[in-house]
Amino acid sequence: MAPTLDEVLAAARAALAESLALDGRSASLEAQLLLAHALGRPRAWLLAHGRDKLHAQADRFETLLARRLAGEPMAYILGRREFYGLDLLVTPAVLIPRPETELLVELALAHIPDSAPWLVLDLGTGSGAVALAIARHRPATRVCAVERAPDALAVARDNARRLGLNRVQFLEGAWFAALEPGARFQLIVANPPYVAQDDPHLAQGDVRFEPRDALVAGADGLEALRDIIAGAPQHLLPGAWLLLEHGWDQGAACRTLLTQAGFEAVASHRDLAGQERVSGGRLP
Numbered sequence: 001m002a003p004t005l006d007e008v009l010a011a012a013r014a015a016l017a018e019s020l021a022l023d024g025r026s027a028s029l030e031a032q033l034l035l036a037h038a039l040g041r042p043r044a045w046l047l048a049h050g051r052d053k054l055h056a057q058a059d060r061f062e063t064l065l066a067r068r069l070a071g072e073p074m075a076y077i078l079g080r081r082e083f084y085g086l087d088l089l090v091t092p093a094v095l096i097p098r099p100e101t102e103l104l105v106e107l108a109l110a111h112i113p114d115s116a117p118w119l120v121l122d123l124g125t126g127s128g129a130v131a132l133a134i135a136r137h138r139p140a141t142r143v144c145a146v147e148r149a150p151d152a153l154a155v156a157r158d159n160a161r162r163l164g165l166n167r168v169q170f171l172e173g174a175w176f177a178a179l180e181p182g183a184r185f186q187l188i189v190a191n192p193p194y195v196a197q198d199d200p201h202l203a204q205g206d207v208r209f210e211p212r213d214a215l216v217a218g219a220d221g222l223e224a225l226r227d228i229i230a231g232a233p234q235h236l237l238p239g240a241w242l243l244l245e246h247g248w249d250q251g252a253a254c255r256t257l258l259t260q261a262g263f264e265a266v267a268s269h270r271d272l273a274g275q276e277r278v279s280g281g282r283l284p
Contacts, residue, residue: 006050012065019069034064037078073206084133088159093151095214097129100271101191104245104278105133108189111241112138123175123190128156130189135165148174176231184237191245192224193217222253229257236283243280251276
C-alpha cells in the first residue's frame with residue numbers, strides 16, 4: 001500500500017534529522033519543502049492533504065530526498081533562494097545568496113538617495129542578488145553588474161527578467177576589465193571570493209557543492225579584495241564609495257588596504273552574528 005503524505009513526511013523528517021544532525025523543526029521544514037517541490041504544490045497544501053496517498057511522484061521525492069541526505073544544499077535542489085525579499089533562481093553555477101550579504105545591500109541603500117539617478121557597479125554579481133536588490137529598492141539608480149563566469153551570468157540575467165528588473169546592465173569579464181574605458185560610478189559594491197585556498201571549511205557543508213572559483217581567492221583569501229581595492233579609484237567619481245563583503249576575520253586587513261589606496265572614512269560593519277562582514281571607504 002502506498003504511504004500517506006503524513007507518513008512520508010514523518011520518515012523523511014527522521015532521516016534528515018539523523019543524517020544531517022538537524023533539529024526537529026528544521027528537519028520537518030526541509031521534508032515539507034522537498035515533498036511540496038516533488039508534488040508541484042505549495043507547502044501549505046500538505047497540511048490539508050496529509051491522508052492523501054503518495055503515488056505518481058514517489059520516485060521524484062525519493063530522488064530529491066537522497067540528494068539532500070547526501071548533503072546537497074536545499075537551494076540547489078529547489079532551484080531558488082529568497083534574498084532581501086527577492087525570489088531568486090539559483091543553480092550550482094552560482095553561490096547561494098546568504099543572509100549576511102544582505103548587510104552589503106543595506107549599506108549600499110543607505111548611501112544611495114531615494115530618487116537620485118546614481119551609477120552603481122556590482123562586481124562578481126553571481127546570481128545577481130545584490131545588484132537586483134539595489135535596483136528593486138532604488139528605481140532611479142542605474143546598476144551595472146559584472147560577472148566573469150558565463151553560466152553564472154546567465155542565471156543573473158534570468159533573475160532580472162523574471163523580476164522585471166530590466167534596467168540592470170550585465171557585463172561578462174573579470175572585475176574592471178569588463179567596463180568601457182573611463183566608466184565611473186558613485187558606488188561600487190562587491191561580494192568577491194574571500195576564502196583561503198587551504199581553508200578546511202571548503203570541505204564542509206554547503207560550500208562543498210558551490211563553485212570553487214567564486215569562493216577561493218589565493219593563499220590568504222585576500223587576492224580578489226586586493227585587486228578590487230587597487231582598481232576601484234580609477235572607476236569611482238570624487239566622493240564615491242566602495243563597499244566590500246569579506247570574511248569574518250578580514251576586516252582589519254581590508255581597512256588597511258582601503259587606507260593605503262587613499263580611501264577616507266574607512267570603516268567595517270558587523271552582521272547579525274556580530275562579525276565584521278563589510279568594509280568600505282569614500283574616495284576623496
